[in-house]
Amino acid sequence: MAGFNKVVHSYEDAMAGLQDGMTVIAGGFGLCGIPEGLIAQIKKMKTKDLTVVSNNCGVDGFGLGILLEDRQIKKMVASYVGENALFEKQLLSGELEVELTPQGTLAEKMRAGGAGIPAFFTATGYGTPVAEGKETREIDGRHYVLEPAITGDFAIVRAWKADRYGNLVFRHTSMNFNPMAATAGKITVAEVEEIVEPGELEPSQIHTPGIYVQRVIKGNFEKRIERRMVRQG
């Protein structure tokens, strides 16, 4: 990886340095916009005791769900985890710890983490179980909860197009949590559909500037659909 050429050519290089006990922030919403190949590489590496931060935990047999199969996840930070039976089983048996976090708070925790803001006040969750044990404050007559930011040892994201500088563009609603996740990793790895030449991405249309991204790899994606809904055309 010389200079600003952040492109790597193997998944081993993409995830090099990942160790037991680390925190991994993953982009994606459900199965949309997930870095499929990077998740598969974590499974292959058999890294254990991971804290994984992502809106969801995939489904049985796909996405982050595959990291449950060999019990690689110690703690999951997510807003909604209803989609996999294995998750349920490990949660009930006490093998897996879960920290349920409101979706907007989760996005803002990543954003704040990447922006050097250690914590923020939000009205979300005030008076609910989410606020238990947290500092609260009344500001102009409204109550707020202090929420700490999140950073990760690694962030893994999926993008549509990248250049070798690590500039990223996302496609449709596969953007979701990916831009914030990308800012919040000490090492951010982007798995992308296409790598283009510098200059091909219009500078003002770049979603994630390359300064946040350490490694780029071209992936192949299954792009599995979670709920296929169709109208008659």
Next chain:
Amino acid sequence: MALSREQVAMRVAQELQDGYYVNLGIGIPTLVANYVPAGIEVMLQSENGLLGMGPYPTEDEIDADMINAGKETVTAIKGAAIFSSAESFAMIRGGHVDLTVLGAFEVDQNGNIASWMIPGKLVKGMGGAMDLVAGAQNIVVTMTHADKYGNSKLLTDCTLPLTGVGCVKKIVTDLAVLEVRNGAFHLLERAPGISVEEIKQKTAGKLVIEGDIPEMVFN
């Protein structure tokens, strides 16, 4: 007769105003999109990062990268915008969304809502519900007035863990339309053929009934 799911959605749709940005939750709230009154334009916000959500795609239009907050394949209307989850919740937390419609297990007379957790049952998570109830300008809750055993869901105090505090403004149930203010449910309308007496009997929290209560009108 108690309203069907579709009729509840039809009545909620009457709350829509021209130019509203609206977030619809899963279940009955989703159906509201089918009954937007003629002559008004609303923009649907989906909290995974889409403003200007369209109908489900045709077989040819299906795209795995284009989904709604229910993880269903969806389309974007002309003039839609797509953005990150942080931007999406900035809109919600910043009070830019005019109306949120969502379901609930319980609501109480102080506008507290419980919609995400039943102790003893597996908790799947709150998703974006806590952000939405804390942020929207106007929150309408849809639910059945009572559970299948006849127990009221409109309470003095919620018994389940809360989703938000003091945030519910209006409730559309299968029996009635109610407004929540000054620590009480105010009965505004009743479902066709439903008596005030029945609503009274099925409302456990403080209920205020002023004057004649009209029946809901469906066009």
